[in-house]
Amino acid sequence: xxLLNYRxxxxxxxxxxxxxxxxxxxxxLNTNENPYPPTPEIxxxxxxxxxxxxxxxxxxxxxxxxxxxxxxQNNLKENQILVTNGSDEGLALLFKGVLEKKSRVIxxxxxxxxxxxxxxxxxNDSIPVKIPLRPNMHFDFPKLKKKQGKLLTFAxxxxxxxxxxxxxxxxxxxxxxxxxxxxxxxxxxFAPRDSSMIDQITNFENLVVSRTFSKSYSxxxxxxxxxxGNTKIISELYKLKDSYNLGMLEQEIALAALxxxxxxxxxxxxxxxxxxxxxxxxxxxxxxxYDSQTNFLYTKPPENLPAKTLxxxxxxxxxxxxxxxxxxxxxxxxxxxxxxxxxRELITKIGTYLSI
Ligand SMILES: Cc1ncc(COP(=O)(O)O)c(C=O)c1O
Numbered sequence: 001x002x003l004l005n006y007r008x009x010x011x012x013x014x015x016x017x018x019x020x021x022x023x024x025x026x027x028x029l030n031t032n033e034n035p036y037p038p039t040p041e042i043x044x045x046x047x048x049x050x051x052x053x054x055x056x057x058x059x060x061x062x063x064x065x066x067x068x069x070x071x072x073q074n075n076l077k078e079n080q081i082l083v084t085n086g087s088d089e090g091l092a093l094l095f096k097g098v099l100e101k102k103s104r105v106i107x108x109x110x111x112x113x114x115x116x117x118x119x120x121x122x123x124n125d126s127i128p129v130k131i132p133l134r135p136n137m138h139f140d141f142p143k144l145k146k147k148q149g150k151l152l153t154f155a156x157x158x159x160x161x162x163x164x165x166x167x168x169x170x171x172x173x174x175x176x177x178x179x180x181x182x183x184x185x186x187x188x189x190f191a192p193r194d195s196s197m198i199d200q201i202t203n204f205e206n207l208v209v210s211r212t213f214s215k216s217y218s219x220x221x222x223x224x225x226x227x228x229g230n231t232k233i234i235s236e237l238y239k240l241k242d243s244y245n246l247g248m249l250e251q252e253i254a255l256a257a258l259x260x261x262x263x264x265x266x267x268x269x270x271x272x273x274x275x276x277x278x279x280x281x282x283x284x285x286x287x288x289x290y291d292s293q294t295n296f297l298y299t300k301p302p303e304n305l306p307a308k309t310l311x312x313x314x315x316x317x318x319x320x321x322x323x324x325x326x327x328x329x330x331x332x333x334x335x336x337x338x339x340x341x342x343x344r345e346l347i348t349k350i351g352t353y354l355s356i
Contacts (some may be wrong), residue, residue, distance in 0.1 A: 001299055007123045014117040017322055021356060030320040032159075032187075032296050035220035035274075035339040039260040043254045059248035062238070066246075066255045070226055073258065074198050079231045083254075085245045087186060087225025089210035092118055093240045094208055094227060095151070098180050099126045104149030106131065106177075108139045110328055112155045112184060126150075132328070137161045137290055137298070141169050149275045153182040155171050155197055157191055160324065162290050162292030162336040164191050171197075180233070183209045189216030191293035192273075198228055205230040215295055216268060217257045223252040257314045269293050275337045281347045285354055296336045305353055307333045317349050 001262055002009065006229035017031035021333045033324045047056060063083035071078045072112040084090035093241060099105070104120045109130035116128040135141050135245040139154070151175070157164040174197075181204075187221070188211070188260055198209050209230035224246065227234065279289045288300040299311050311323035319342075338346065 005123050007120075007125075011120055011123075012117070013210060014114050018320055020320070024137050025318060027319045027345060028343065029336040029338050029346065030322045030334075031220070031222045032215055032294070032334075032336045034267065034271065034295065035337065035342060036217040039257050039263040041230050041256045041260050041263075045252050045256045046249060049248060055248060057248070059244055059246060059251055061114050061244055063246050063251045064226075065246070066251050067226075069255055069258050070228075074228065076198070076201065076228055077231065079202060080228055080234055082227045082234050082241070084225050084241070084253075085250075086223040086226060087184070087210045087212065087221075087227075088114065089241075089245065090116070090210045090225050090227040091153075091182065091184065093237050094180070094182055094210075095119065095122055095126075095234075096240055097122060097237050098151050100150065101120065101125060102127060103151065104129050104142065104147075106147045106149045108144065108154050108158070110131055110160060110326075112159050112186075113324070115153050116163060133161070139165050139173075140170070143162040144173060147296075148178050150179045151182060152177045152179060153184065155184040155186060155199065157293045159185050159187065159294070159299045160296070160322070160329065160332070161290050162187075162294040162296055163290055163298075164195060166291035167195055167197070171200060174200065174207050177206065180206050180208060183207065185209055185296035187210045187215055187296075190272060191297050195293070201228055201230065202281060205232070210232060211259060211322055212213060212303065217254070217264060218267065218310075219254065219257060222253055224250050238331070254265055273338050274340060274343055278335070278337060278343050278347070280341075282350075293340075296334055298332055298334050302354075305350075307331050310350070310353065313353055314346070314349060319346055319349060 020026050067081050068085050069080050093188045099122045101124050105126055105128045107115050109132050119126045119128045131140055131143050188196050190245050201207055208227055210227050212225040282289050282299055286302040290298045301307055314321055
């Protein structure tokens with residue numbers, strides 16, 4: 001007999017993208033980090049906090065200042081928001097709060113690969129039900145709409161494809177689903193402004209939206225995200241979080257980044273311009289590149305340069321991209337948009353592999 005819950009022996013943990021040491025000098029285009037630094041405002045704020053000696057105190061347990069600003073910027077009430085330690089914590093809290101024994105978790109496939117792991121680690125025999133994407137990589141809405149369960153979860157825009165589905169189709173999906181719908185908007189800031197589902201929270205009590213500071217605010221190292229949803233659901237989820245789930249610096253840095261709207265918007269625009277440039281260059285090399293509304297591209301290289309070979313060649317040349325070896329993804333690579341120099345280097349290297 002095992003000393004632990006026997007299910008733990010069968011769990012496969014989530015595999016994050018490689019994070020090489022800084023001194024290895026990789027161009028990192030593998031984990032959808034932002035290529036630009038966060039706003040310089042955060043340095044001032046950190047210095048103020050340290051100089052005032054505030055770090056000896058506990059942080060605000062519910063990240064109050066940050067919640068207020070998120071509510072203001074998104075036209076929501078403060079009690080519709082739960083700030084979390086990265087959006088991954090928000091997703092984990094929601095799975096914990098929703099799933100019962102043998103609950104079904106419906107998801108398009110592929111989508112963010114953490115969702116099935118989160119279902120399994122509840123250790124209550126919850127079952128991920130994967131609905132394959134259509135051949136054009138879009139959600140299969142008719143099939144998704146036929147499924148019911150405790151939770152329906154997807155990234156919007158989707159990862160790893162980068163594709164943004166039509167908002168009306170997503171609204172229809174939420175209206176049709178009897179359980180909770182988790183709409184993961186990790187990349188929504190790179191998509192048109194009005195595409196976010198956050199304005200639908202007041203219309204649907206079963207809709208929860210997650211957001212992160214990791215991508216558009218260049219703060220992946222900080223670990224800040226949030227859930228937005230119906231007041232009743234959010235107040236229940238508060239019971240599951242760690243008492244101080246965010247440190248003082250995390251709260252204050254995220255708040256400073258949120259307030260510097262100009263800086264944020266300039267960075268977003270630069271990334272979008274680079275995304276367009278990168279896509280056109282890859283297409284000139286006969287790559288199939290899906291229309292992305294994120295800070296990454298999902299692409300199938302031409303037959304004479306298979307995805308895995310390309311991944312390995314680039315790695316040898318100190319450029320990391322993301323390769324997923326499972327059956328549906330094995331012919332594709334996912335490339336995060338880098339800064340202009342990094343993108344040029346990537347394109348030059350690919351050109352040499354193709355002898356162009
Ligand atoms: C779709 C999606 N959701 C959530 C996350 C996690 O974000 P965070 O850094 O806020 O935990 C990622 C990270 O890559 C992601 O791709």
